[in-house]
Amino acid sequence: MIKRILKSNQVKNLSNNPEKNKTEQFEEFCKTSHPAVVAENIGSLSPDDAWTKLKPLEPSLRAEIFTHLETDFQIKMIENLKRYDAALLFSDMPHDERADLFMLIPEDKQEVILPALAQAEREDIRRLTAYEENTAGSVMTSDYAPLSPDLTASQAIEHLRKVAPDKETIYYAYVLDKQRKLMGFVSLKDLIIADRNASVSEIMHPEVIFAHVGDDKEDAARKIQKYDLLALPVVNDKDALVGIITYDDAIDIITQEHTEDLEKFMAISGSHEVASYINSSAWTHFKNRAGWVVALAVLGLVSGFIVQKYEELLIQFAILATFMPMLADTGGNTGSQSATMVVRALALKEIAIKDIFKILAKEAKVGLYLGLLLGVIAYGRVIFFGGVDSIPAATSVNMIGIAIALALALQVITATLIGALLPIIASWMNQDPAVVASPALTTIVDITGLLIYFMMAKLVLGV
């Protein structure tokens, strides 16, 4: 059995099959395989050839496979379709994906397709596309299964059976009153276990976990994760049910947020929102990355001015320049580490803004340990690996070692605290903590580090 599965997954190039049975074989393949597997398969063809293969299939199966194609590919395919074919595809798609795709096709194409859709479908697209980006409303789907509280368990199952083909899921059904207000929910499991004649209102769970249309989509996804839900109902301002977010969308939202967090952390702007790495041009990549890099390079010039200010000191003690890269790197590394820990703990709700003093106390300790350890290493480097032949007579190697070790220790402690503090401040200002990206932090602690370094050197060396 398993061999057969592997085989069908490996059918890479369908056109290798003899021409005669081609269509039949493809139909058989579509019926037995997961639509995502079929989509991957025809994704390597041109959009026109892919459509030629899909066209003879039964419309709902065709729409299911189409839904699993890459977005770019879907758009290209739609652009070449006749109005009627395009409208038929749209009719059978899941409502949330249909609304998202509709927004991405060219406006003239939208105007051609819209009149070919049924009134209810037009309304649905209009409604679903009206919500602001990143809200629960913008990711929900309207093809949920509502139930009346008066049905019996067996009537409810019969009802779900009938509506199943048009619904995103029938495993969770929502019990609504006359104003479409959410009274409770039942799972198909509840209905099957229950007495056949028990009423839905008796079986249902009246305490429903839900989201509001205006909630952040990531918060909604985290609710699905926290409560192990198959779907989360979404209500509008009047507490009426308007849609659901399903677990598979929650996984995608969480993955997307991960990517965005990581990119924000590395000061790359909005790159994964539109296209994948390989489909974005070098120019697009450049635009996404240049902003922060230039801003930070300009900020990095501040470090340059500090160095310039202490030029005399550097000429007198050339060994100080030797430790500048290590000081900058170590400050950046320790600061980025504490920032990463705090950003992630905030995202996972392990800590909140009110824990600020607990966090700073902890990071101060971690910074102290790291600072002591690194200070000792730097002192050892100065004493044992010299490079201090040309120091002024009045100064000892020992004093230089102490100055550098103290400056490094202080730099590490400061960087660790700044790294922990900035994400908390960002969070307190209702900004995403990840904006205090590692590159920005590195540049900031570079500046503080150099100030600490030269001031400490002047103090200890008495110049």
Next chain:
Amino acid sequence: MIKRILKSNQVKNLSNNPEKNKTEQFEEFCKTSHPAVVAENIGSLSPDDAWTKLKPLEPSLRAEIFTHLETDFQIKMIENLKRYDAALLFSDMPHDERADLFMLIPEDKQEVILPALAQAEREDIRRLTAYEENTAGSVMTSDYAPLSPDLTASQAIEHLRKVAPDKETIYYAYVLDKQRKLMGFVSLKDLIIADRNASVSEIMHPEVIFAHVGDDKEDAARKIQKYDLLALPVVNDKDALVGIITYDDAIDIITQEHTEDLEKFMAISGSHEVASYINSSAWTHFKNRAGWVVALAVLGLVSGFIVQKYEELLIQFAILATFMPMLADTGGNTGSQSATMVVRALALKEIAIKDIFKILAKEAKVGLYLGLLLGVIAYGRVIFFGGVDSIPAATSVNMIGIAIALALALQVITATLIGALLPIIASWMNQDPAVVASPALTTIVDITGLLIYFMMAKLVLGV
């Protein structure tokens, strides 16, 4: 209705209620609320007090709430329980969570509880804990619903109805032959829609997406995401079904992997595996972070040696020191950006090792654009903001500007290419691309950057 939900979510301190109705009120609260809500609620009590509240509840509800408590809390609670109570809790837990928890309680407690469990439960724990960490086997659960191919649809539904309370999910059932080999799967939706007398073998999907016990758990989770599955069957070496991974575990695996990736990226070792940020001591945090920081600080000393080697040049042209921090930062930033893009694209399977030349070509272009832009900015800085009063008579400001601009541009291009190349090499060596962490990369491009810088300066300035 919604007001009622909010209210019950807000019951923060149950002991505010009058003593008399306390137990009854709590029971009512447990029955109507999501077990995760109840768990959050009693999680603020001491483990002993929480047990006092849970003890009178019906055993399966009690186990469900217990399953949603934090792991540390569960361990503390188990440690104080009588053998019989502990065994009863273990009996009713989901099999995967039970096995995970069992491995975490102290050995003497394990030995006390084990004999109090039924033979089948002992076997199950032994089996599930035997798989290597991070494999599909280690995260699967054994309480799946198997079906015989000879049943009719209505018999199958009746069977699922009976076994439902003991199964993790009845929405996906797996059809097995006599050797427990996976023949296919049916969803409860398929069974409900099908003709009542159709046989399971007719209804089932013979092409099953599955994982092997030894597969990476993240790959298994990604399959659940890709194919929108509720559960993924896991087979052993003999192709026999031994467990399933459910979608809710997939979400948790994906979240956990992301945390680990981010921490690896910032050179923090295994911190989130055991405890949360706030529950780890400063000393633990120090140990998790110190390794890489020290290693990189020592590597950073190489940069120091390079600076030392060019000391004379620096004394002659003190302005060169002014641009060292900006050169280091910018190289680190651009390198980290391309590394981040490539690591993430590899993780999302948008690119593979074979795309190496495509990726390098793209990054070379991005690096060229960034390098040109930054070179121009650096040149402008030298020309307009001076700091070059003390240069040797033989050299012009213009030449210094050109030297610095060229070095910076070359540094940015090199750093971008190194940043893209290292994760691909790591991936090719079967290492996690994220190990080429941003801090390691920053230190490496620091070294290459300084070499480029001084060599370029010598070349252009002719000293």
